Amino acid sequence: METGAAFISALRDVGLLGDLNDGLLNALLERLPPTHDEDVRRTELMRLYYVEAPSDGGVARRTKDRLLLHDAESGDSAREIVRRLVECSPEVGALSLERIGTDDGPLVLRTRSDTFSAVLEADDDDLDTGQIDLSELDASPTVAVQALVRAVNILLDREDVRERFVLLCCDGRRECYVRVSLADALALCTAGHLASDEDEAVLDLGAWGRS
Known part of the structure; x- marks a missing residue:
């Protein structure tokens, strides 16, 4: 094949x-x-x-x-995925996944220098594979892995990493x-x-x- x-x-x-x-x-x-x-x-x-x-x-x-390989059945949290992405992207430094303002405020990745990158969340009625539980953040239930990846890519762009x-x-x-x-x-x-x-x-x- x-x-x-x-x-x-x-x-x-x-x-x-x-x-x-x-x-x-x-x-x-x-x-x-x-x-x-x-x-x-x-x-x-x-x-x-x-x-x-x-x-x-x-x-x-x-x-x-x-390389990042994610299995939807692994039970990895959103923060675990971010940690693994950072291991492959030391240029962005340590990242935290958090909300701005209220408990239902925008979800972002935040660097130590207070640079933010927005994470697009999935709707409750639009569940699919590749989405991660966000209950640890007292948030809406899921976020797509691709949304975390894109947010990290935006931070790489800001660091001029091609x-x-x-x-x-x-x-x-x-x-x-x-x-x-x-x-x-x-x-x-x-x-x-x-x-x-x-x-x-x-x-x-x-x-x-x-x-």
Whole structure:
């Protein structure tokens, strides 16, 4: 299937999968589920390489390639997702997820220097995979992972960091984000190797073109 060819080659071309030799690749491909759903196969390959296969649980690989893999069934809180995004984005420094003003005020990411980035929240009646419980903030119940990612990308833009997070693949339950340059993001998008094949969606999530 295509998962073992063009997709992997494209990721290698942008500097990812640096430890993926032919032996490891063949071993991982043999463990992919027998499905023709390419989204499932791509996402599972990322999980195997970046989480399960390494002896350290994939910490070194995820840090090096600045990758976030979120599983909606993991129970991770919004603050945990922010913490993991910061690990891949040291340029923004420590971040806090909080509300401005009242308990139902705007949700933002706040830096130590009091720079804010708004987080778009999901409506109660618009629940979907990829959304995280916000009960810890006494807030409306969910926020989309992509909203947190975009808020971090906006902060990266303000720090003049050109590499931003894009949604590499997702299968309805799991989402895989990776930081790449604008040129690499557009190349992956054009070749059909991102979750979205629309340039505008990729640019919007990455907060490119804001400055």
